[in-house]
Each structure stands twice: as C-alpha cells, then as structure tokens.
Amino acid sequence: MEHKHEKYQRLIDACKALPPTPTAVAHPCDESSLRGAIDAAQMGLIAPILVGPQARIEAIARGHGIDISGLPIVDTPHSEASAEMAVALVREGKAEALMKGSLHTDELMAAVVARNIGLRTASRVSHCFVMDVPSYAETLIVTDAAINIAPSMEDKVHIIQNAIDLAHALYIPEVRVAILSAMETVNPKVPSTVEAGALCKMADRGQITGAILDGPLALDNAISLESVAIKKIKSPVAGRANVLVVPDLEAGNMLAKSLSFLAGADAAGIVLGAKVPIILTSRADSLMTRLASCAVAVMVAAARRESVGMAVS
Known part of the structure; x- marks a missing residue:
C-alpha cells in the first residue's frame, strides 16, 4: 500500500504541461459531483461549465462552502435537460469533454448516443x-x-x-x-x-x-x-x-x-x-480517483486534438 496512488499521481503530473480542458459538467447538483468538478478545476485539469438548475447549484455551493465564483453556469430545469445541454455544448465546440454530475448514467448516455443530436462516432x-x-x-x-x-x-x-x-x-x-x-x-x-x-x-x-x-x-x-x-x-x-x-x-x-x-x-x-471523452465518477470515489478520472479525460482530449491537427496538416 506504500505505492498507492503512485500511478494516478503520474497521470496528474503529466497533465501539468497541458491547458485545462473545457468540460461540460452535467447536473452537478450534489456536494460530491460539484466539489469533484471544482477540485479538478483548482488543479488546472479542467475548465468546467456547470450545466444544471442554477439556483440549486448555487445553493449547494453556499451550503458546502464550495467556491464557484467566476465559473459559467448554464441554467436548465432538470437532469434530462442538463444532459442534452451538456451534449449541445460539445457539439457547438464549447467543451472538449463531458463530466457526469449527480444525474443517472443512463440519462447522460441517452443524450450522448441520441441519433442526429448526440455524440456518436463510427x-x-x-x-x-x-x-x-x-x-x-x-x-x-x-x-x-x-x-x-x-x-x-x-x-x-x-x-x-x-x-x-x-x-x-x-x-x-x-x-x-x-x-x-x-x-x-x-x-x-x-x-x-x-x-x-x-x-x-x-x-x-x-x-x-x-x-x-x-x-x-x-x-x-x-x-x-x-x-x-x-x-x-x-x-x-x-x-x-x-x-x-x-x-x-x-x-x-x-x-x-x-x-x-x-x-x-x-x-x-x-x-x-464518443466525440469527446466522458468522465464517469461515483459518489464513493476518493478525491484522488476523481482527479485521476479528469486527468485521463484531459490526456484523451489532448491526443484527439493532436490527431485532428495531424489530419488537417
């Protein structure tokens, strides 16, 4: 156990040379999902766009002492709309990764795989x-x-x-x-x-x-x-x-x-x-695991940018 988190730390360290990845965070409407996104932002891993009911997100932040000042919030009425809007932000080129908040995985993935308006690839x-x-x-x-x-x-x-x-x-x-x-x-x-x-x-x-x-x-x-x-x-x-x-x-x-x-x-x-990496975290995940999930997505997004750049050149 003396080497626990050694591999994850290497992943996080590898991201220090990369810019924060713009990430649509779908429905971060509980403490763990909101804090996970903010912790990753403070580490310089992601640049979160919070997608969900604005009043609810702000209340959770106040109630748990989470600083979300300066972060963009896209107001949506409920979790299904949050998933659809997060996917739309990716399609519009405003986000290069998705992060699951407190909504169910099936809700997020339904928006991801939706025909014509989702993020399907070959x-x-x-x-x-x-x-x-x-x-x-x-x-x-x-x-x-x-x-x-x-x-x-x-x-x-x-x-x-x-x-x-x-x-x-x-x-x-x-x-x-x-x-x-x-x-x-x-x-x-x-x-x-x-x-x-x-x-x-x-x-x-x-x-x-x-x-x-x-x-x-x-x-x-x-x-x-x-x-x-x-x-x-x-x-x-x-x-x-x-x-x-x-x-x-x-x-x-x-x-x-x-x-x-x-x-x-x-x-x-x-x-x-999908067209972008999707970060799936669990409420039971440790802080290090949440950060590692974000680091993995950052490295996948960077590899994708590099491959697109090579294809264009």
Whole structure:
C-alpha cells in the first residue's frame, strides 16, 4: 500500500504541461459531483461549465462552502435537460469533454448516443476503468465493465480498439492486451474462448491495431508471471498484461470491484468512442480517483486534438 496512488499521481503530473480542458459538467447538483468538478478545476485539469438548475447549484455551493465564483453556469430545469445541454455544448465546440454530475448514467448516455443530436462516432461507445492496483507494476485498463452488457465479437473489436487508443493517450509505451476467459485454451463449449482466439487473429491481420493481443487467458495467466511459468505459457502478454478485456459486463464489474475491495485498488472511469471523452465518477470515489478520472479525460482530449491537427496538416 506504500505505492498507492503512485500511478494516478503520474497521470496528474503529466497533465501539468497541458491547458485545462473545457468540460461540460452535467447536473452537478450534489456536494460530491460539484466539489469533484471544482477540485479538478483548482488543479488546472479542467475548465468546467456547470450545466444544471442554477439556483440549486448555487445553493449547494453556499451550503458546502464550495467556491464557484467566476465559473459559467448554464441554467436548465432538470437532469434530462442538463444532459442534452451538456451534449449541445460539445457539439457547438464549447467543451472538449463531458463530466457526469449527480444525474443517472443512463440519462447522460441517452443524450450522448441520441441519433442526429448526440455524440456518436463510427466506433461503439465503451467504458474503461483505469485502475491503480498497488501490488501490480502496471496501470491496468479493464474494459468493459459499465456500458456494454453482453457485447458481440464485433462490439469487442471496438471495445478493444478504444482501450488501445486510451493506453496510447496515457503514454503507455507497449500495450499488451489480455482477452480474458476462464481458461487459457480454446474450448468450443466456452464461447468466450473462441471469440478470444478470433480477436487475436483479427489483430494479426491488422483489423485491430496498436497493441499485442493474446487470448484466451485466465486472469492468473494474464497478470501473474509465476502462473505463466507453472503453466509453461509462451506469450509476450501473459503475466504482463496492462489491458484486460472481459467477456461481459458482469465479469468486468466483479473484476473491478474485487480489485478495489480486496486489493486496495482505485478505479478511474472513462467512456470512450464518443466525440469527446466522458468522465464517469461515483459518489464513493476518493478525491484522488476523481482527479485521476479528469486527468485521463484531459490526456484523451489532448491526443484527439493532436490527431485532428495531424489530419488537417
């Protein structure tokens, strides 16, 4: 535990050279969501635009001693309108990231994926936990544990590519993707093992790019070199994975919470595949986790600006 938050601190430090990212904060109508946005602003990570009922936001700020003076507030009547307006600010070019406030995730995502007026791209929207596990040398990206319930193999192509692109935005030099199942061999009776093998072949053929993939791998094979040695697995990923792709949302949710509650890990949440990164935080998140979630979004937004600039030039 002496190294707890070490990886998150590196992410936050990496953002010091970047300008604050204009961020539409959707419905910050409780203390934790409002304070999280203000803390990130004070650290120079984001430049928040508060979107929600103005009188309510100002009352929460007064009641909890949160200084919001000088910050823009876009007045909306309720949470659904807050989500729609936050998305509109992105479409108008006034924000380069979204941040979830006290509204339900489904409300925000409904506005994000709305046809014609949302933030859809050619990629499928997916969620990543960027996890700081004190006992593991690597920063771990776990996907998808919050958006796609039972993703198809086609969905997993997008989920994996989103995670790889995230890893590059976080300056991870070598991205090693483990596609998880209950075993390390392909078994026709276990569909996730068959999908894992096919996804790896797709990477071999250039249909997934930017990383080394291996799978199927059981969790121990993915992160334990000792397990790899015992089972005599020869792989550049096994035992050293920094991206873990789970079979479905249930497995991902259990894995992330197991790491959090049994291994003392923190889990910064980010949604990818939309036109801008979307910061998802929980009321249970620590201050460091909230800041790390913002830092991840800042780095994704910076990578996106760079790629757009390269495309234009």
